[in-house]
Amino acid sequence: MERIDLRSDTVTQPTAPMLEAMMTAKVGDDVFSEDETVNKLEETASNIFKMEAGLFCPSGTMTNQIAIKLHTQPGDEVICDETSHVYQYEGGGIAFNAGASVRLLQGNRGRITADHVADSINPDDVHKPVSSLVVLENTSNRGGGSCYELSDIHLIREICLKNKLILHLDGARLFNALVAKKQSAIDYGQMFDSISICLSKGLGAPVGSVLLGTKEMIRKARRIRKVFGGGMRQAGFIAAAGLYALEHQVERLAIDHAHAKQIEQALLLNPKIESVLPVETNIVIFTLREGITPAQFTDLLKEKGILCFAFGKQQIRFVTHLNITAQMTERLCDIIKKV
Numbered sequence: 525m526e527r528i529d530l531r532s533d534t535v536t537q538p539t540a541p542m543l544e545a546m547m548t549a550k551v552g553d554d555v556f557s558e559d560e561t562v563n564k565l566e567e568t569a570s571n572i573f574k575m576e577a578g579l580f581c582p583s584g585t586m587t588n589q590i591a592i593k594l595h596t597q598p599g600d601e602v603i604c605d606e607t608s609h610v611y612q613y614e615g616g617g618i619a620f621n622a623g624a625s626v627r628l629l630q631g632n633r634g635r636i637t638a639d640h641v642a643d644s645i646n647p648d649d650v651h652k653p654v655s656s657l658v659v660l661e662n663t664s665n666r667g668g669g670s671c672y673e674l675s676d677i678h679l680i681r682e683i684c685l686k687n688k689l690i691l692h693l694d695g696a697r698l699f700n701a702l703v704a705k706k707q708s709a710i711d712y713g714q715m716f717d718s719i720s721i722c723l724s725k726g727l728g729a730p731v732g733s734v735l736l737g738t739k740e741m742i743r744k745a746r747r748i749r750k751v752f753g754g755g756m757r758q759a760g761f762i763a764a765a766g767l768y769a770l771e772h773q774v775e776r777l778a779i780d781h782a783h784a785k786q787i788e789q790a791l792l793l794n795p796k797i798e799s800v801l802p803v804e805t806n807i808v809i810f811t812l813r814e815g816i817t818p819a820q821f822t823d824l825l826k827e828k829g830i831l832c833f834a835f836g837k838q839q840i841r842f843v844t845h846l847n848i849t850a851q852m853t854e855r856l857c858d859i860i861k862k863v
Contacts, residue, residue, distance in 0.1 A: 528852045529831045533697075533780070533806060533845035536728045538765055545768040551760035554580070555750070561760030565767045569721060569734040572770065573713030577742035579735045580763055581754050584609075584696045587720035587735040589617045590748045592657065594741060595690040595718070598623030601653035603644050605631040607666035609694055610659050621752070625653050633801065634664025635672055638679035645687050658684055661694040663701045666835075669784070669807030671701040674711055681715045691715065696722040696733075700805040703777045717741075723766035726780060726806055727773050728846045732766045773846065780806040780844040783853040787842060790857035796821070798838070808842040809835055824863050830856060 529535045538546070552558035566578035581587045588610050592602060602618055604611055606628040610618060618624050629640045646652040658680065663669045684691045693716045695701075702709055712719060718737040723729035735745055749755065781804070788803040791810050800810040812821055818834035825832060835841035844853075 526852070527829050527831065528848065528856055530842040530844070530848070530856075531831050531833055533725045533728075533843045536845050536847050538728070538730055539846075541772070542728070542765050542768045545764045546761050549760040549764035551758040553757050554759045555755045555757060559758060559760045559763065561767065562756075562763040565763040565770075566734060568767060568770055570736050572709045573719060573736055574710045575713045575719070575736040576739045577737065579742050579745050579749060580756075580759065580766070581733050581735060581749060582731060582756070584694070584720055584722040584725075584733040585614045585617065586749070586752060586754050587733045588659075588692075588694050589614060589621050590735055590745050590752065590754075591692045591718045591720060591737075592618055592624065592659070593622045593748050594745055595657045595692060596622050596624045597654070597656070599653055600624045600656040601627050601646060602657045602659060603627045603629065603641060603655060603689075604659040605629050605634050605636050605661065605664070607631075607634045607664065608659060608661050609665055609696065610661070612666065624657075627655070632667075633670040634661055634667030635670055635676070636660070636680070637676060638683045641680055641683045641689075642687075645683075645689070655687070655689060657690045657692060659692045659694060661696070663697045663704075663805050663807070665696070665807065666809075668801030668803065668809040669697065669700065669805035670802075671705050671804050673705075674707055674715075677712075677715055690717045692717060693719045695719050697725055697805065697807075699774050700726050700777050700781070703775065704781055704805050723769050726777050726845060727766070727769035729762070729765040729769045731762050734766070776846065777806065780846065780848070783844040783848055783850070784808050784842070786853055786857060787844070787860065790860040793861050794863070796863075806844045808844075810840055810842075812838045812840065814838070821863075825859070828859050828863070830859065
């Protein structure tokens, strides 16, 4: 029985052409900025967004944490949604690495508004931390892969400019949003001071993220990366996978989105399912009715070769990706309707 792994889009295996690109990569010492493939990846990523420079790092957590450290001083405050990855899933790094506090906002499926931001900015008062950074997440993981409208981001950008706040994007699944909403990467590059893009989620690379910003920002970020232990040597072997992903595996994300929509429709036919968050990209989050626990439901699926996990009280998450085929999706939907 073929296993269907929906735990995350990080479980993918490199394709044969990606492995070939890795095996033939030209490498050097990246700490000395001498790895040709890393340099090409950073240049390619920054060109996509028309930003000045990029910095290759082992993970999206590192790129986010470097950005937060770079944009804040100890005692500052970071404004973000309460479900944000930078708050929920980065080990308390905002406090540990940057010495900053967090203003958590109650957005809509992980998305906050300009009014939310404006209302949360602290006055110039010695009793309060200095509001200095706004972090958005697009797509929102805990929001079920929900996407921002560009017009909403533009309004947030105006508030940040007016109040001299930095705007950072956790774009771990940004390419999913770009494909789903038919948005322009260049528009994002113009609105954000820094952007983190992940190569190992929907794009299918085995490891790595890139932080994008100005040349001066990335120069400083490189020093922070070194302090965080992120200096890599012949990193071109893994950078080649990310480069291949950017060049060949972006547009195919629409297939993952179509599979997720298909799964959503099947879930709605199961009486054990109370609700499903609206599916926009490759994440499907659904809530079980009382009487069956997430552990029981995931065990039932595991018996049939389907892997997933609980994602909160009575909730389960599926994530589609390039290793989930049309045939797998059909089989999964048949099982979901009956389980």
